[in-house]
Amino acid sequence: MELRQLRSLVALEESGFNVTAAAQRLHLVQSAVSQHLTRLEDELGTELFMRQGKRLTGLTEAGRQVLYYARKTLADCDNILAIGREHVEEATGTLRIATTHTQAVYVLPPLIREFRQRYPQVKLEIQQGTPEQLVEMALHDQVDFSVCTEAVKEIPGITAVTCYRWNRSLIAPLGHPALTAKPFSLGEICDYPLITYVFGFSGASQFRNSFARLGLEPDVVLSAVDTDVIKTYVREGLGLGLIASLAYSDTHDADLGRRDLSGLFPWELTRVVYKSDKYLRKYEEVFIDLLQTRIADDGKYVEGS
Amino acid sequence: MELRQLRSLVALEESGFNVTAAAQRLHLVQSAVSQHLTRLEDELGTELFMRQGKRLTGLTEAGRQVLYYARKTLADCDNILAIGREHVEEATGTLRIATTHTQAVYVLPPLIREFRQRYPQVKLEIQQGTPEQLVEMALHDQVDFSVCTEAVKEIPGITAVTCYRWNRSLIAPLGHPALTAKPFSLGEICDYPLITYVFGFSGASQFRNSFARLGLEPDVVLSAVDTDVIKTYVREGLGLGLIASLAYSDTHDADLGRRDLSGLFPWELTRVVYKSDKYLRKYEEVFIDLLQTRIADDGKYVEGS
DNA sequence: ACTCCTTACGGAGCACGTAACTATA
């Protein structure tokens, strides 16, 4: 059995069982990939693919099982190559992160500044996606790790390390009564039209639960995936904004008042997730360490020790 | 990077860094293995081996890391081949089990009889070892799984499934007062010289703890790894035997009396352990299922449903 | 007619074995 054959198998599946496309992905000609696949089938002695005539249409049960282990095998080979790179030049490479818009814009910048000072030779790639996509990207080796705000279920094969916690703030145009009214509780919030994150983003499910537990139903007139959209419509006067505190900027959002609501909602946890069997390069560990040590409860950057 | 190179790396380590021996293990000549290793080093761009002149003496840090992932890679390749075999001929192959003497002699026979009826084409290999060795054998792919009586610590990468529980009995020559005396407790047991398992075997640590918790110190005059040795010396009149109940045979041990002690000691758990990422063939699952369903609390075989 | 996969064939490269050389104990 050869690694090439496994690579062709994986590429085939990722190309929708189009051998030609798989070959292109691998920078080979079709016939080469075709040979890999038939050789693999021959060697295992069993059909891996469903066929309609000559066309491949999907995997058999055996094929699915083999694919699973083929992915694992190739991932470990990648890990070995990463070890090589790590020991050749510890401080060069590419760091690929996936996260949500809000994290990318409001949390990562100072961390990345510090990281780049320490590792000027490491290139950075920041992908964005929904919380579900973030986990998928980490699982499929499209990124080195993902920074997830939504609580990640325990997924086998995925390691999740908690980095920092955060809570919510209310934002409104300056002078809005909700900014100063006392007492203030979830009940009062429901008196106003609200703008917050769409379901699935930034702990929106915990958010809903907080109200539901008290039998309240918030009047969310608009929801968005990223904080900038929320702010925009708060400025328009469409309603109160409920955002992650860390997404409020003293300088850029001076025209908006902010009221901390940490007492009203449970704390949310931001986690870094990556495949459990992934080899972590030094600079990857350093970046995760920054995520764990540099973010205060209010989302502010804390100078390094 | 090629699988051959990884195989050579693993073989080298398992041969005590003797390239010649590694080559023999792989049915290759030295020079081939030598090339694999240098190629691997070249490709990774870093030294994997400690050297004294030309001789290899050990691994560098990078080498250790690479070895770890090389083992994983090769294990997954083996899994792929196993999937092939499974789908070619579901009912043929080899089942390699490791366990202790007592399990092999007193528990497995009826299971193996039933298993062989169902899978007459599957060859069986039973290895023996100390509880520590059993886990090692499963980890190093020397066996498909191990049947462990000693409580297995949670080891990452190892899956342990509980199969059955067992407890202890006292054995003594017929007519011995300890067989019938009432009341009977750990205290009374300490009045007699005892013969039982050596530390590390068959829950010996729990055994010690049971006494220690009451401030008692049993007078163990002889300890052995397997039950047959214990029985032999009980027959000699050297002392009372404390054995796993499942190791007492009504037919062969009719000259010895038995007294159940389940009330005096905690129940021990017998577990099957195997590498978490191991692909389980159908007949392997069947065997584990037999272990889980066919053994009663007294160690007797329960007819299939 | 077009796309897609397989099979046949040829060349280039490489992996393994033999063997000579070098270094360690």
Added chain:
DNA sequence: TATAGTTACGTGCTCCGTAAGGAGT
């Protein structure tokens, strides 16, 4: 001197690419 590892070199295999042949849509 015996043992162990590296390097050099030749052979045979195999892997990839070109190209022709079926098979499906």
